[in-house]
Amino acid sequence: MKLSLFGTLLLATSAVSSPCLSAETVAFTHPSSNNGRDQFQLALTCYLVDQVRGNFSERCLTSPGGFFETNNLPEQAIENLRASMIANTNVFDFEKILNWSNTWSYALRNRRPQVALISDTLAQFSKSTRYKSWPKEIIMRSTAKQKTRVIYRSPGPNPIGLSVAETYESVIGDLTAPLIETEVAMDRSDGSGNADFYSYNSKGQLSTTSLFPSGPRQVPGFCMGCHYSIETKTFDRAIP
Numbered sequence: 001m002k003l004s005l006f007g008t009l010l011l012a013t014s015a016v017s018s019p020c021l022s023a024e025t026v027a028f029t030h031p032s033s034n035n036g037r038d039q040f041q042l043a044l045t046c047y048l049v050d051q052v053r054g055n056f057s058e059r060c061l062t063s064p065g066g067f068f069e070t071n072n073l074p075e076q077a078i079e080n081l082r083a084s085m086i087a088n089t090n091v092f093d094f095e096k097i098l099n100w101s102n103t104w105s106y107a108l109r110n111r112r113p114q115v116a117l118i119s120d121t122l123a124q125f126s127k128s129t130r131y132k133s134w135p136k137e138i139i140m141r142s143t144a145k146q147k148t149r150v151i152y153r154s155p156g157p158n159p160i161g162l163s164v165a166e167t168y169e170s171v172i173g174d175l176t177a178p179l180i181e182t183e184v185a186m187d188r189s190d191g192s193g194n195a196d197f198y199s200y201n202s203k204g205q206l207s208t209t210s211l212f213p214s215g216p217r218q219v220p221g222f223c224m225g226c227h228y229s230i231e232t233k234t235f236d237r238a239i240p
Helices: 005-014 034-051 057-063 075-082 095-105 114-116 122-129 221-226
Strands: 024-028 091-093 136-139 148-153 161-167 181-187 195-200 209-212 215-218
Touching: 034 095, 075 095, 091 095, 095 215, 095 221, 114 122, 181 209, 209 221, 215 221
Parallel strands: none
Antiparallel strands: 024 091, 136 148, 148 161, 161 181, 181 195, 209 215
């Protein structure tokens, strides 16, 4: 089974601001076991530093300063990540690091060539990708959204694997109802198996939140909860 309930619950619940979560800390050390939490921490670490899982030295995770020696992160990103550290140890405030990942995805979206496809407006994104011509799946009432969704999937990996999910103000499959949200999951081209997640609001503007029955939630943090694969230890576009 690809979908990890552990990953879903851990990340999805942590993405919600809560006083009881703000004090939670995690040590980003190289996992010595295969338990779910260790593996999830490693997957999240790789996602944040933008590296293929396992493609960095153990020192990167075990040395207090080594985490910042990846040379892949811009200075501003390193400063934000360092702000999540506690007392210059290899320990991080989990809520802060999730908040950082949410802002990082947008601030650095043009850092990788394929992410440059993500424009500030849905109209431009639609024009550059022509996703409306892709194979689509109509979901009468989505489990996650409790609304009608249409999911378009790119027919191949070229130029990049993409999935686009439209959410309509309907629970009966009415595609003439108002379009309230469009979400994008985009494969990274670095071979990591990870995807980046983006959202456009009802006005077609790039948004840092996504709508759920419980209210707006941060992107990509909340998306990553459901898109974590315990098998590959990646945040996968194809899940769920």
